[in-house]
Amino acid sequence: MTTTRDTDQDQLLDVAARVMFPTYRPALVIGHGRGRHVTSTAGVEYLDLTGGNAVSSVGNAHPQVTAAITAQAEGIVHTSNLVCNDQAVLLAAQLCERTPFGRVFFCNSGSEANEALLKLARRYFHETGDPRTQVIATTTGFHGRTYGALSLTGRAKHRIGSGPLVDGITHVRINDLDEITAAISRRTAAVIVETIQAEAGVIEADPHYLHGLRRLCDEHGALLLFDEVQTGVCRTGPFLSFETLGVVPDACSIAKGIAAGLPMGVVLAREFLAPGLPGGSHASTFGGNPVAAAAARAVLEIIDRDNLPAHVASIGAVLSGKLRVLAADPALPTVAARGTGLLQGLQLRPDIDVQRLLARLRDSGVLLSVVGGTVLRFTPALNLTENELDQGIATLHAVLHHHTEGAL
Ligand SMILES: *Cc1c(COP(=O)(O)O)cnc(C)c1O
Numbered sequence: 493m494t495t496t497r498d499t500d501q502d503q504l505l506d507v508a509a510r511v512m513f514p515t516y517r518p519a520l521v522i523g524h525g526r527g528r529h530v531t532s533t534a535g536v537e538y539l540d541l542t543g544g545n546a547v548s549s550v551g552n553a554h555p556q557v558t559a560a561i562t563a564q565a566e567g568i569v570h571t572s573n574l575v576c577n578d579q580a581v582l583l584a585a586q587l588c589e590r591t592p593f594g595r596v597f598f599c600n601s602g603s604e605a606n607e608a609l610l611k612l613a614r615r616y617f618h619e620t621g622d623p624r625t626q627v628i629a630t631t632t633g634f635h636g637r638t639y640g641a642l643s644l645t646g647r648a649k650h651r652i653g654s655g656p657l658v659d660g661i662t663h664v665r666i667n668d669l670d671e672i673t674a675a676i677s678r679r680t681a682a683v684i685v686e687t688i689q690a691e692a693g694v695i696e697a698d699p700h701y702l703h704g705l706r707r708l709c710d711e712h713g714a715l716l717l718f719d720e721v722q723t724g725v726c727r728t729g730p731f732l733s734f735e736t737l738g739v740v741p742d743a744c745s746i747a748k749g750i751a752a753g754l755p756m757g758v759v760l761a762r763e764f765l766a767p768g769l770p771g772g773s774h775a776s777t778f779g780g781n782p783v784a785a786a787a788a789r790a791v792l793e794i795i796d797r798d799n800l801p802a803h804v805a806s807i808g809a810v811l812s813g814k815l816r817v818l819a820a821d822p823a824l825p826t827v828a829a830r831g832t833g834l835l836q837g838l839q840l841r842p843d844i845d846v847q848r849l850l851a852r853l854r855d856s857g858v859l860l861s862v863v864g865g866t867v868l869r870f871t872p873a874l875n876l877t878e879n880e881l882d883q884g885i886a887t888l889h890a891v892l893h894h895h896t897e898g899a900l
């Protein structure tokens with residue numbers, strides 16, 4: 493651990509504000525992390541209930557992940573795609589073994605995985621002599637910031653000033669089967685949805701709706717694609733969130749939690765889609781990086797050894813119970829609680845100054861984020877303990893209670 497001075501953090505934030513694009517508004521400079529906690533360069537420790545935005549799936553500095561990364565770094569850090577590496581091949585095989593999918597493509601982020609899904613859908617129909625280009629997504633969906641992924645993203649807030657976007661994408665309201673029934677046709681290549689729209693405010697797709705999408709896609713010969721970038725890797729309990737919903741998509745994307753914080757995006761597709769990305773049709777220089785793949789293999793081992801699906805289900809039920817109590821408390825500025833496993837949201841009254849609330853939580857040692865304008869999002873590491881959860885919720889309760897004194 494490095495020793496730090498209180499001034500380090502302020503100086504670094506000043507530099508950041510001067511030399512980095514103002515796309516983010518960081519309030520902290522983090523120097524290290526252990527488990528579910530992170531520590532600023534000013535030496536202050538925080539309980540991270542954002543889990544590094546759903547990325548730090550097994551917590552910070554997990555010894556098994558650190559060992560896997562270190563060992564691989566001592567072996568080889570990069571191989572080109574002219575060859576391949578053992579870690580990526582073994583990871584691909586393991587992902588196929590634990591899912592209904594038979595084909596894997598590696599890249600480096602959620603956006604990039606969704607770009608590949610979009611290309612896969614159109615190219616598959618091109619290759620099979622039934623050219624289709626229309627893709628249907630949702631008005632409240634979030635699929636990333638690159639042009640293809642941004643074009644799939646329905647929320648205007650993300651699209652402002654970036655047009656023209658990719659052609660041929662139609663947006664429909666989620667959970668409205670009538671609207672998509674009117675939009676889908678024999679020209680539709682694919683429908684893409686998240687099973688829980690986290691960025692939109694933790695909006696859950698109704699299982700009945702997802703079953704309806706499967707039926708509509710089958711009727712029209714279109715592909716059903718799930719963006720599991722945030723919901724995947726046991727975030728809701730099962731390895732992929734659709735496993736408990738009884739609907740299997742034709743392909744899905746995962747990213748955030750898969751490599752414990754190292755950049756990795758993955759497309760998982762059913763075997764019949766293999767001709768959709770023929771030789772030379774797609775590539776990623778860093779995709780399948782052996783260090784990231786070694787970290788991901790360690791994550792899979794930890795998921796199995798610690799039975800994280802069962803842990804997420806039980807700790808998620810505890811979190812859900814606590815958020816429902818906060819939501820129902822008339823003394824608090826709360827409206828509703830929703831979500832599954834360790835992807836949950838607590839909706840606040842619209843008059844609450846959420847940035848001030850987040851700052852007060854931070855000052856009290858807890859990191860949370862806001863999605864959909866007024867919804868506190870909980871995406872802690874999957875191995876969050878009940879003690880940590882109790883402490884985090886107690887802090888949140890105290891800060892929310894403050895609003896009665898006009899502090900928020
Ligand atoms: C975070 C996220 C993305 C974008 O992932 P990046 O790695 O930031 O490109 C796409 N879809 C969903 C559902 C996400 O949560």
